[in-house]
Structures are given as C-alpha cells and as structure tokens.
Amino acid sequence: MQENLVIVESPAKAKTIEKFLGKEFVVKSSFGHIRDLAKRELGISTDNGYTPSYEIPAEKRKVVDELSKLSKQVKNVWLASDEDREGEAIAWHLTEVLGLPVESTKRIVFHEITKNAILHAIETPRTVDMNLVNAQQARRVLDRLVGFELSPILWKKVRPALSAGRVQSVAVRLIVEREREIIAFKQSTMYRVVAQFYAAGDTSKHLFKAELSERFAKNEDALAMLERCKTALFTVDKCEMKPSKRYPAPPFTTSTLQQEAGRKFGMSVSQTMSIAQRLYERGLITYMRTDSVNLSGVAIGACKAEIMAMFGEKYASSRNYTTNSKGAQEAHEAIRPTYINNHTIEGTAAEKRLYELIWKRTVASQMTAADINRSTMTINMSGETNHFVATGEVVDFDGFLKLYSETIEEEHAEQQEVALLPALSEGTPLVVQSITATERFTQPPMRYNEALLVKRLEELGIGRPSTYAPTISTIITRGYVEKSSKPSQKRSYTQLTLRGASITEKQGTESYGMEKNRLAPTDIGMVVNDYLEQQFAPIMDYNFTANVEKEFDRIAEGEIEWSKMIHSFYVPFHRMVDEAIGTQAGKGSQPRIIGTDPATGHVVKARIGRFGPMVEIEGAEGEKPRFASLKKGQLIEAITLEEALELFALPRTLGKLDGEDIVVGIGKFGAYIRYGKSFASLTKSDDPYTIGYERALELIEAQRRAMVKQAGPLKTFAEDKDLQIKSGRYGAYIAYKGKNYRLPKSAKIDNLDYEQCMKIVNK
Numbered sequence: 001m002q003e004n005l006v007i008v009e010s011p012a013k014a015k016t017i018e019k020f021l022g023k024e025f026v027v028k029s030s031f032g033h034i035r036d037l038a039k040r041e042l043g044i045s046t047d048n049g050y051t052p053s054y055e056i057p058a059e060k061r062k063v064v065d066e067l068s069k070l071s072k073q074v075k076n077v078w079l080a081s082d083e084d085r086e087g088e089a090i091a092w093h094l095t096e097v098l099g100l101p102v103e104s105t106k107r108i109v110f111h112e113i114t115k116n117a118i119l120h121a122i123e124t125p126r127t128v129d130m131n132l133v134n135a136q137q138a139r140r141v142l143d144r145l146v147g148f149e150l151s152p153i154l155w156k157k158v159r160p161a162l163s164a165g166r167v168q169s170v171a172v173r174l175i176v177e178r179e180r181e182i183i184a185f186k187q188s189t190m191y192r193v194v195a196q197f198y199a200a201g202d203t204s205k206h207l208f209k210a211e212l213s214e215r216f217a218k219n220e221d222a223l224a225m226l227e228r229c230k231t232a233l234f235t236v237d238k239c240e241m242k243p244s245k246r247y248p249a250p251p252f253t254t255s256t257l258q259q260e261a262g263r264k265f266g267m268s269v270s271q272t273m274s275i276a277q278r279l280y281e282r283g284l285i286t287y288m289r290t291d292s293v294n295l296s297g298v299a300i301g302a303c304k305a306e307i308m309a310m311f312g313e314k315y316a317s318s319r320n321y322t323t324n325s326k327g328a329q330e331a332h333e334a335i336r337p338t339y340i341n342n343h344t345i346e347g348t349a350a351e352k353r354l355y356e357l358i359w360k361r362t363v364a365s366q367m368t369a370a371d372i373n374r375s376t377m378t379i380n381m382s383g384e385t386n387h388f389v390a391t392g393e394v395v396d397f398d399g400f401l402k403l404y405s406e407t408i409e410e411e412h413a414e415q416q417e418v419a420l421l422p423a424l425s426e427g428t429p430l431v432v433q434s435i436t437a438t439e440r441f442t443q444p445p446m447r448y449n450e451a452l453l454v455k456r457l458e459e460l461g462i463g464r465p466s467t468y469a470p471t472i473s474t475i476i477t478r479g480y481v482e483k484s485s486k487p488s489q490k491r492s493y494t495q496l497t498l499r500g501a502s503i504t505e506k507q508g509t510e511s512y513g514m515e516k517n518r519l520a521p522t523d524i525g526m527v528v529n530d531y532l533e534q535q536f537a538p539i540m541d542y543n544f545t546a547n548v549e550k551e552f553d554r555i556a557e558g559e560i561e562w563s564k565m566i567h568s569f570y571v572p573f574h575r576m577v578d579e580a581i582g583t584q585a586g587k588g589s590q591p592r593i594i595g596t597d598p599a600t601g602h603v604v605k606a607r608i609g610r611f612g613p614m615v616e617i618e619g620a621e622g623e624k625p626r627f628a629s630l631k632k633g634q635l636i637e638a639i640t641l642e643e644a645l646e647l648f649a650l651p652r653t654l655g656k657l658d659g660e661d662i663v664v665g666i667g668k669f670g671a672y673i674r675y676g677k678s679f680a681s682l683t684k685s686d687d688p689y690t691i692g693y694e695r696a697l698e699l700i701e702a703q704r705r706a707m708v709k710q711a712g713p714l715k716t717f718a719e720d721k722d723l724q725i726k727s728g729r730y731g732a733y734i735a736y737k738g739k740n741y742r743l744p745k746s747a748k749i750d751n752l753d754y755e756q757c758m759k760i761v762n763k
Helices: 011-018 058-071 085-098 115-123 130-157 166-184 219-229 254-265 269-281 297-310 349-364 450-460 468-477 523-535 542-556 562-581 641-649 693-710 754-762
Strands: 004-008 025-029 076-079 189-199 208-212 234-246 370-381 387-397 429-441 481-486 489-499 502-512 515-521 592-596 603-609 612-617 626-629 652-657 660-667 670-675 678-681 723-728 731-736 739-742
Touching: 004 011, 004 058, 011 025, 011 269, 025 058, 058 085, 076 085, 085 130, 130 166, 130 523, 130 542, 130 562, 166 450, 166 468, 166 515, 166 523, 166 542, 189 219, 189 387, 208 370, 219 429, 219 489, 219 502, 234 387, 254 269, 254 349, 254 450, 254 468, 269 349, 269 450, 269 468, 297 349, 450 468, 450 515, 450 542, 468 481, 515 523, 523 562, 523 603, 523 612, 542 562, 592 641, 603 641, 612 641, 626 641, 652 693, 660 693, 670 693, 678 693, 693 723, 693 739, 723 754, 731 754
Parallel strands: 004 025, 004 076
Antiparallel strands: 189 208, 189 429, 208 387, 234 370, 234 429, 370 387, 429 489, 481 515, 489 502, 592 603, 603 612, 612 626, 652 660, 660 670, 670 678, 723 731, 731 739
C-alpha cells in the first residue's frame, strides 16, 4: 500500500515530480479539469443563488475512477494542481468528486518544478483556498450566463449557429474598430526635407543629417524651399548633449512573453503558451501564468553570479521590480529559468528559442543600465523661420545591451537615422553637401497582430494571464476574426535633390502594405459586433468588462461574496436580453447598396447570405438576381462597385479538352474546375479569377492520378507489366512508365490488345 497520492494536472508534470519524491509517493495526473458545468440546458440554478450544476464528461470517467480507487488505498492525498485560480478550482473539484474533506485535504503549490520547491511544498501544505475557487466559479458561471442567453438572440436576429462571449466579444470590438479606422483612412502625401551638412573648415568632411522642421504638402512648395536653399547660409544655433540611461526591461510576465515571442519569432499566443507549458512541466522555467515581475532573492543572486562570470562586475546591478497591475493573480514570481546557470537546454528548436529568450530577459534585468549620450543640434537657415534639426545618439557603455534588447513593435512613422553628431559650437557655419525633398505617404493604422491585441487588452484591464490565448483562439475559431497576410505592393514617389546650384527630379519606387498574420474582422464578425453594441452596449463597454475583472479579484481576496456579484450583473443583463428579443435586428444585418451595374442598370448590393458574404445584382421583373461570393479579405463594408462587378466574372471558360469545356467557378464547397461531368478543386494558392488553362490541366491531371490510386487497373498485359489501362475521374486511359495517354473516344476497352495500346502510346 502506497503512503501518499499526489494529483497533478498533466502527465508531463507528474513524470517530472515523481523523480523528486521517494517510493512513498505515487504521482498521478487528472488531465486538467475533471468536471465542468452541465452541457444540457443552462447548468446554473438562477433561482437558487446561481448554484452551478457540474458533471463529469464521459472522456474523464476512466481517469476519475482510477483516482477514486487510488485515493481510497493511500493514507494521504496531496492536491498539486497549478497555483492559479483554474488550478485551485481543479483541486476543489477533486475533493468533491473523490469525497475528500476540503478543510483537511493537503493542497500544495509551487511556482517551479525543482526538487527544493517540491520538497518545500510538501513540508508546508495548506488547504484549498475557497476564495480562489469562487473567483474561478464566478468567471465560469458569468461566461455561461452571457453565452447561453446571447447566442439564441444572435440566431434569431442575425444568423443561425452564431455564439457570443463576454471577453471574446469585446476583443472582436477592438479589431472591428481598428478595421473601420483603416476603411475610413484617406491617404495624403507630404515632402520630407533632409540635408547633409559638414562643418566649414572640416577637411575630413564628416557628414551628418538634419531634417527641416516643416513638411510640405505640394511638390511646388518643396521645390520653392530648395530654390531658397541655394543661396541660404546655414549656421549652428545650438548643440545640446544630454547624458541619459537606458534601463533593461523587467523579467517576463505572461503577456510580455506572449508579445515578445510574437515580435521576435512570429509565434502565436497559443503557440507561446503551449511551448512555455512544456518548459514548465519539464522543470526548466517557473510557472508561465503570472502577472508578477518579481524575482526571488535566490534568482537575483544566481543572475549576479552568471553576469560576473560572463562580463565582469561592472555589468552586474541587482534590482527587483514591483508589480503595478492591480489584482495580480496569485503571482509569486516572474517567468524565469529555474536554474540560471543553464544557458541552453535540450528540446525542439522552438523550445530552445523560447528558453533562450526567457533566460536572456531574466539575466539582462539584473545588468547595469546602458549609458547613452543624446545630442540635438538646431541649425538656422538665413531668411527662414524654419530650421533644420539633427539628432544623434551614442552608447558610451552598453550595459545590459551586451546581452539583450527588447524588440520594438514596427511603427509607420518615419524614423530619422540616429548617429553620432560632431560637437560644434554656436555660430559654426555649415556647408551643404546635398538637400533632398522626398515624397512620403501617410499610413493607415496597423491591424492588430496577436501580440498587439494582448498588449491592448492588458492596457484596458480586460482578461488575465490564463485568458488571452483562449480568447484569441475562440474568436478565430468562431469565424469572427481571421488572420490576414498580404504581399507588399509597389508605388512610385518623387524625390527632388539640390546639389550645388542645380535641382534634379527623379521617380523612385518603394514597397508598402505587406501584412503577416494580422487580425482582421470578417463580415459576420462586424455584423455581430454592431448588433451587440446596439443592444448590449454595457456588456461591450471596455470599462465595464475591466470592472468585472476587478470584481473577480475582489472575490479572490475574500472581499465580496461571489453569488451576490453574479446577481448584480445578471439582473440588468437579463432585462437587456428580454428587451432585445422584442426589437428588430440592427442595420448591420441589412444589405449595403454599392451602386448600379452599368451593363443592366440594376442595383448592386452586398449582404450576408446563407453561405456567407456575397454581392447581388438585382434582376429585372420576372428575372432571377445574380449572386457572387466575396473573396477572402473583402468586406461588405469596404467593397467598391468595381470590385463587386469583377466577382461576376465567374464562371469562366478557359478552353477545351477533348471537346469538353474547362470551366472555373465557385460553388458551395469552394473554387473548382469543371471538365465534362467531373470536378477538380482549386488549391489555396490558386485564384479562380486569374487561373490559366495550363494550371487547370495540372489540376485535372492531379485529380485523375488521385482517382487512379483509389482503384486498380481495368486491364493489364502479360507482354509488359508497365502497360495498364486505368479508370480516372475523366474516363479510361492508358498508363505506361509514369506517363498517361488518352484513349480515343471510339476505343472499346475489351477489344484493345497490347499492340493497339502501344500504337496509341507511340503515336
């Protein structure tokens, strides 16, 4: 008989912990939650204090039976689920299902899976914290109430099979609002004037750049400025040097790790959390769901030792960071390596990269600040109120930059080059080598990527470390948001250059507009968002959603009773639901009139159809209207008349094959090629509006080969085993040594012998 049973959440965690405990302990996994709200009906008794009704899913029955049997065979049961609210709730559910007394069952927590941490936890057990459990229950119950009551309204008022959620809907709102900013954006141009100077008398002609304080909207204005520059005198007005320090970023929290992994490696939030989970369960990093930036004294000491060994004492500067976020959730430490002296690990390429990032960020946080000298030079131009400004920066001491520098999210604003400026005194005359006026374009707001969305949600106080990844996954899975990637486009710009006494004008080209994995709303996402904003404005309000999070924090602290908090939310919410049932659907679900078809004079409109967003050309009296689906990335709200009319180019006839038309079109199941009575699907990279005849033949041939693999040959020949007659999607054909040959329409398979087949092959 075993003395002790330790129950953890995952098998990987169980395997790691078992190494640290003796033979008296058996470690088993609950494989996450062992029960959840009942799926049938609401699963919550709104008339009885919002009591939840829990059930054990069928797939968890075997796990529960095993744990129940083992728990009766041991003296002590230790609940060792994760240290956040979800983990606390799992521990409580285990006490309920296994019949363990909640007031005496041992609960242990640790934020790293090391021998010392595990043994310390065993020495200092506590009981299940019901305040944390109730905070998790409150979130689960509230989200079920919202989803259960909102979703049926969306089915009736917008479209069947839709669903809504409290945090998810607010995240969609952020993405929709950003998209509308992009749609409303009007591009403008301006000319940016940059000069290259050197000090008069400087024989080495050390060049530095300076930008004019004004930008010009018109080409002629920029040209006039360059004309005035021909005869102008330039002198240094003032030159200021400001020493400053650049401090390292604090160690990672959940959200900052998600953001930095997204910026540096292009990892999605869910990818980052999945990899971090594996690192944690292997005992390589501390717990990966945390709001804290604190480090333990042991970790700070270990960092100092590593820094001194690698770079010397002058690079070490021990410091601890404080957590500013209100209601930081049960956080003990930031995310850091469990053993700082392990610079690298074994594992997959992704695990190695993420570990190295966490290691560098942790160690760099304990390094000396970088000493920076920033200089600003103002340059007067005779006869002008405008002036040129040059900025420079030099790193006098690299400090933490020797190891790590945080990635900055790309910005559309022009960044002037930062370089070392010469130290020049006031009144020093300057010589112009050249001055350029370059046409620049204003840029629309950037769509959110996952890292930026997490950052914005955190700024608004919406969600917690455990909610960011599932929130983003949910809105993508539901089809309200999609990841958008598009190639860069080319555009021309004008550049005027003054060199000596002459001004030249030339045209250049630049790339712009490239996107990779940006979050864009779908039409249905925009329609649902508009309806929810119209009928449930308080639920969609950012401050309201953030305040709900604060209420969960108060429950976790034991300040308020969870069912009372739910009641204060549910009563007004249920009233809104009743009112929404009796109102008409919002304008977002109505067709948008785009314009008139020049060929027929009929109205062209865009709307949500049975199979998704579509455009329609109304028919004349007695005629049926014509329909076409929108392309991926097109929105009802933004599509132009020209783009809409292009969609009616399908179906297109590309040519003939054996007397049959090859037609490309879009059907219920996507884009296809029709050849006679057979069909071949287009791949994701094929555009039905531009695909050509040769590519269509390739797809037809690929479809034929796929059909052949499914069926054996119709006829073989003893004279040559390589010669076969096979059945394809488009009829029978000869296959010989890796190549296929069409049979004449008059050919009868039963009558074809070896010589006749070889004649067809050779011909």
